[in-house]
Amino acid sequence: MTSTPPVAAGARIRFTVVGTVRTCYQQGEVTLADGTSLSYDPAQHRAAVLAEGWRPGDVIETQHGRLRRTERGGYHHWVHERSGQMFHDDQVDPVRARVVSWWGGRRTPTDPAPAETEPGRMIGDYLARHYDGQPLAELRDEHAAHHLEAAAKLLPLIPETEPDPRPSRFHATPAEVDAYLRTLLAEDVYLRYQQAIGYAALAEATEDAATVRAQADNEGLYTAAWREGWDDAIQRVDPDQNGPTPAGLVDLSHDDEQEREPDVDGAGRTRESYYTPKPTA
Structure with a gap:
């Protein structure tokens, strides 16, 4: 049994590398999603494009939220649709990115x-x-x-095999899990599953609130009016005294976005302000 000879000066070799391009700031300098860096001369080396890359106008969901491809000063960047924050290609994982829309319609992979x-x-x-x-x-x-x-x-x-539709066991986002469960379960079954999670979350919140209220009451920190306020708040969130939560199926398709609109009422107050004790004179 003979072993493969090592690469040495004068050897004629062929490297085969298949991967997703993460950065390509100038022709011939490429970094792949797995960290591999390549330098090549387009006049001497051939790169077979298996699927076309991003174009200005493409929209994707990433670990940073929803980003839109833009061109500024001859360079392509990503811009957050809500905050306007700019991201470079080396800050976006192309493997985990999910395409929301293609500029000019869906593009099919080129056929090498x-x-x-x-x-x-x-x-x-x-x-x-x-x-x-x-x-x-x-x-x-x-x-x-x-x-x-x-x-x-x-x-x-x-024969071609269909790609595995299941999300990754280690890197799945809430939106990916939500989308997959919707393919498996009827809406009423999925709603009962979400309500079971809601019950557990509210039960934990009710227990914590009751503990804080009891400690404050024992230490004489609150008046009778404040005690009634705590009792009312606990009663409103106690899952055993209220209907199932959520009442309707929650859509988690955009839950990967880190930035959210503030939860305010008509008077401009956040929900948290209702439960923030006001200083007494």
């Missing part, structure tokens, strides 16, 4: 030669090892071309 795709090269490598006893990368180009040509003819015969 079948043998230039990763599955094509994998089949070509298998054929090279089986018939020539060597990896595809170690064959002379004219010999490797025969295996790649055979791989291109085999690819259409292989």
Whole structure:
């Protein structure tokens, strides 16, 4: 059994790298989503584009919220739709980004030669090892071309598999989990699931409020009017004294956005202000 010789000066090699471009600030300098950095000369090296990149006007959901692709001074950036904050490409994970809308309509991936795709090269490598006893990368180009040509003819015969619709176990966002559960459950079943979570959250809040109220009452910090205020607040949120919460199915499709509109009433007061004790004279 012979081992593959190491890369050395004078060796003729072929690198195959498939990934999503994270940054491409100038032609020939590319960083992939997994951190791989590449420098290449477009005149000597060929990059097969498997799917077109972002264009100005595209809108995506990211870890920063909803961003829109814009062009300023000849450079492309991302801008937060609410705050207007600007983000560079190295601040946005292209793998986790979810497309909201394409500028000019949905774009389909460009079609490289079948043998230039990763599955094509994998089949070509298998054929090279089986018939020539060597990896595809170690064959002379004219010999490797025969295996790649055979791989291109085999690819259409292989049935395509649907991508796994399930969100990642380790990186799923609330919006992704919500979207997936809606494909599995009827609305009334999903609503009861959300209500079970709402009951647990309100029960915990009721218990905490009762504890704080009892401590304040024992220490004589509040008057009878304040005690009644606490009792009223606890009664309003106690899940055992009120109907199921939420009353309707909650839409979490935009829950990945970190910035939210303030919850205010008609007088401009936030909800928290109702329960903030006022200083006494």
